[in-house]
Amino acid sequence: MTLSFNHETCSGCRACELVCSLQNLKIINPSKAMLRVTARFPDPGIYEVDICNQCGACAEACPTGAIHLVKGTWRIDMKKCDGCLACVPACPENVMKVDDDGMPYKCINCRQCVEVCPRDALSFN
Amino acid sequence: MLYGYAGHTLRIDLSSGIIEKEPLKQEWVDEFIGGRGFTAKILYDETPPGADPLGPENRFIIAMGPLSGLFVPAAGKTHFAAKSPATGGYGDSNMGGHFGVTMKYAGYDVTILTGQAKDPSYIFIDNDTVEIRPAGHLWGKGSTAVEEILKNDLGQEFQILTIGEAGERMVNFACISHDFGRQAGRTGIGAVLGSKNIKAIAVRGTKDIPVFDPKGLLKKGRQTYAACREKPGFKGWTPEGTAGITNWCNDVGALPTRNFTTSHCDYADKINGKAILDELKITDKGCFSCPIPCGKYGVAKTALGNKYVEGPEYETLALVGSNCELSDIHAVAHVNWVCDELGLDTCSAGAVVSFALECYEKGLISRDEMGMDVKWGDLDSIVYILEKIAKREGIGDVLADGVQKAAEKIGGDSAKFAIHVKGLEWTGYESRNAPGMMLGYMTADVGAHHSRCWVLGSDVANAVGGNQDANVHDLISQGADFEVIPKADHKNVVPLVLKSQHLRPAFDILGTCRLQYMEIGLETHYYEELYYHATGKKLDFDKDLLTLSEKIWHLNRMFNKREIPDFGRKYDYPPPRFYEESIPSGPNKGHLVEFTVIEEMLDAYYAARGWDSNGIPTKETLEKFNLAVE
Ligand code: SF4
Numbered sequence: 001m002t003l004s005f006n007h008e009t010c011s012g013c014r015a016c017e018l019v020c021s022l023q024n025l026k027i028i029n030p031s032k033a034m035l036r037v038t039a040r041f042p043d044p045g046i047y048e049v050d051i052c053n054q055c056g057a058c059a060e061a062c063p064t065g066a067i068h069l070v071k072g073t074w075r076i077d078m079k080k081c082d083g084c085l086a087c088v089p090a091c092p093e094n095v096m097k098v099d100d101d102g103m104p105y106k107c108i109n110c111r112q113c114v115e116v117c118p119r120d121a122l123s124f125n
Numbered sequence: 126m127l128y129g130y131a132g133h134t135l136r137i138d139l140s141s142g143i144i145e146k147e148p149l150k151q152e153w154v155d156e157f158i159g160g161r162g163f164t165a166k167i168l169y170d171e172t173p174p175g176a177d178p179l180g181p182e183n184r185f186i187i188a189m190g191p192l193s194g195l196f197v198p199a200a201g202k203t204h205f206a207a208k209s210p211a212t213g214g215y216g217d218s219n220m221g222g223h224f225g226v227t228m229k230y231a232g233y234d235v236t237i238l239t240g241q242a243k244d245p246s247y248i249f250i251d252n253d254t255v256e257i258r259p260a261g262h263l264w265g266k267g268s269t270a271v272e273e274i275l276k277n278d279l280g281q282e283f284q285i286l287t288i289g290e291a292g293e294r295m296v297n298f299a300c301i302s303h304d305f306g307r308q309a310g311r312t313g314i315g316a317v318l319g320s321k322n323i324k325a326i327a328v329r330g331t332k333d334i335p336v337f338d339p340k341g342l343l344k345k346g347r348q349t350y351a352a353c354r355e356k357p358g359f360k361g362w363t364p365e366g367t368a369g370i371t372n373w374c375n376d377v378g379a380l381p382t383r384n385f386t387t388s389h390c391d392y393a394d395k396i397n398g399k400a401i402l403d404e405l406k407i408t409d410k411g412c413f414s415c416p417i418p419c420g421k422y423g424v425a426k427t428a429l430g431n432k433y434v435e436g437p438e439y440e441t442l443a444l445v446g447s448n449c450e451l452s453d454i455h456a457v458a459h460v461n462w463v464c465d466e467l468g469l470d471t472c473s474a475g476a477v478v479s480f481a482l483e484c485y486e487k488g489l490i491s492r493d494e495m496g497m498d499v500k501w502g503d504l505d506s507i508v509y510i511l512e513k514i515a516k517r518e519g520i521g522d523v524l525a526d527g528v529q530k531a532a533e534k535i536g537g538d539s540a541k542f543a544i545h546v547k548g549l550e551w552t553g554y555e556s557r558n559a560p561g562m563m564l565g566y567m568t569a570d571v572g573a574h575h576s577r578c579w580v581l582g583s584d585v586a587n588a589v590g591g592n593q594d595a596n597v598h599d600l601i602s603q604g605a606d607f608e609v610i611p612k613a614d615h616k617n618v619v620p621l622v623l624k625s626q627h628l629r630p631a632f633d634i635l636g637t638c639r640l641q642y643m644e645i646g647l648e649t650h651y652y653e654e655l656y657y658h659a660t661g662k663k664l665d666f667d668k669d670l671l672t673l674s675e676k677i678w679h680l681n682r683m684f685n686k687r688e689i690p691d692f693g694r695k696y697d698y699p700p701p702r703f704y705e706e707s708i709p710s711g712p713n714k715g716h717l718v719e720f721t722v723i724e725e726m727l728d729a730y731y732a733a734r735g736w737d738s739n740g741i742p743t744k745e746t747l748e749k750f751n752l753a754v755e
């Protein structure tokens with residue numbers, strides 16, 4: 001099961017970013033969310049949302065083997081992660097995030113964004 | 126800890142270049158909560174009496190509310206205020222998008238600009254870094270170009286607001302543009318920024334906003350989004366947004382047509398919400414955190430080229446469309462684009478152009494003065510007049526001051542059809558048979574703007590014998606197939622007007638859009654609960670918030686009294702067209718509002734407000750609301 005995005009209905013509201021940061025980090029701060037809404041205006045006039053599609057590129061790049069698959073979701077084992085951040089540039093979607101302490105964090109498929117998105121632009125399949 | 130707020134005020138003196146960041150005043154928070162409450166308080170306290178609206182002493186204020194930027198539906202409105210160059214009194218305007226929330230993420234609930242920059246400048250804000258930077262390369266450019274240039278230079282995550290050429294030349298109805306299609310249009314707020322030599326503000330904000338109970342806010346926020354989904358309007362209203370009301374307004378004889386000569390046209394089907402969806406739309410485009418995006422972004426295709434444009438929303442359809450007799454949706458959208466690029470408010474721009482077309486038709490503006498043979502409903506004529514205005518060339522320089530001041534110069538009987546109150550042009554609801562709506566326009570603090578009061582639904586119900594408390598969406602869905610609408614009774618409108626005047630601006634205090642309540646019926650208890658989780662404080666919507674809304678009403682009236690030398694009752698009259706000329710066609714044919722009715726409504730309104738017969742709040746009223754103002 002991975003997250004997918006349909007730009008046809010997205011209206012750029014960023015409720016997904018809001019709920020992501022509040023659910024997972026307990027803060028109001030969309031810039032720290034694990035997905036990112038980008039507005040492509042004036043041309044072509046659409047929104048894009050960068051999401052983790054669980055491709056595993058981050059795991060491949062990780063020298064300590066800290067990123068492993070748990071029920072279809074790539075998770076970071078913080079006991080093994082040494083904070084080298086090799087995973088960050090490896091992510092093709094640019095959604096491997098770095099927290100204030102310099103450690104990486106990523107989408108854990110909590111599905112909150114899918115539930116909240118008022119436009120049904122996000123789904124799990 | 127101040128929960129729900131970013132916690133700071135940013136003060137920028139453009140004359141000296143001094144930039145100060147201070148803690149947000151507790152007194153403002155306790156007494157005025159946020160948004161429009163802040164702007165009213167600060168403008169009254171800090172603008173020196175008699176300040177020139179376009180001089181260095183005027184304040185330009187940006188304010189957010191306690192719910193702005195939080196996990197709350199449609200918490201993305203930005204409030205601007207200044208002494209208005211259009212009215213000389215209290216001026217404010219707000220816009221959607223993502224600018225204000227980003228200011229809040231950068232740490233600022235309130236920003237106050239004073240003074241005047243020596244050279245064209247823009248303000249750069251990146252969290253704690255605030256700089257006044259040269260903007261010579263942006264001066265003279267349109268809003269799209271400015272946003273693109275700044276985003277490319279600084280980063281796509283920067284949010285930009287900008288003025289167009291009209292703001293640079295201090296046109297009295299210059300707007301602020303943002304997010305490729307959102308505007309703060311009214312009261313000449315863009316001219317004030319232009320007078321300060323500020324072309325744009327760019328902001329990046331990446332900080333947390335502290336909230337009292339994050340878990341509670343998460344739960345309540347999710348419930349509120351889920352509740353929005355359950356409302357019939359969620360699916361019913363959203364597709365067309367505000368444009369969905371066009372046909373109904375035409376059917377009830379309230380669609381301004383031909384400079385408010387009449388209130389009905391025979392081409393509403395061509396310039397309505399459906400026409401936008403069929404002809405223009407690429408995507409729905411909403412504001413920050415909004416579940417019911419009203420923006421319809423698309424492409425206007427005319428002989429003048431293909432243009433990306435957001436809108437037109439209802440006001441533009443009415444004022445640029447039927448009021449200028451423009452009956453082609455692509456042409457209306459093109460004019461919308463022209464206004465956005467030049468930085469002109471589409472409401473006032475449509476009203477001013479239609480006024481100019483009528484003056485020309487009547488020979489009050491000659492062919493020579495106009496410089497071209499202009500015609501109703503002609504795209505080239507309309508674009509030509511707008512460009513003259515934005516450049517302040519020839520007749521454009523006269524029109525750039527708005528219909529009231531233009532009529533003084535043009536003379537003849539033009540003042541009779543200069544459709545404004547207090548110097549602000551009337552918006553999209555013709556009200557000769559809508560006494561409540563008429564009174565709302567007459568008494569709004571900023572001038573003839575519907576943002577303060579909208580009771581057209583009750584007025585129509587009143588005229589056709591329906592229930593005045595009926596939900597307007599029920600009325601609209603029932604349709605309005607009236608050959609003839611009887612005259613509405615003006616007797617009981619005051620309580621409805623007061624209620625609306627307190628309710629609509631209440632959302633401007635919290636920092637949210639009002640359309641979730643107004644259009645889809647999201648109940649007020651959600652706002653009370655969200656406010657509690659955000660701030661840790663209890664708020665009773667009716668008792669606390671509506672009372673504050675009423676207090677602000679008195680405060681702004683006192684601001685107008687202080688700033689406008691002979692302010693009083695005579696500033697509340699509608700233009701003579703509405704009491705001297707009856708509507709010539711459509712379902713409201715034959716109706717006008719008698720002057721005696723206007724006087725009667727004002728008497729009743731002032732009495733209900735606790736104002737004297739000249740419309741000035743009495744000492745007792747001011748004391749009751751704890752307002753130490755004179
Ligand atoms: S974080 Fe990036 S690299 Fe890792 S699984 Fe998700 S999309 Fe792939």
Ligand code: SF4
Nearest residue numbers: 010011013014016117
């Ligand atoms: S919540 Fe949905 S509509 Fe809003 S930005 Fe995210 S994906 Fe788009």
Ligand code: SF4
Nearest residue numbers: 221411412415419638
């Ligand atoms: S309803 Fe429209 S104006 Fe209000 S927040 Fe949503 S998109 Fe913005």
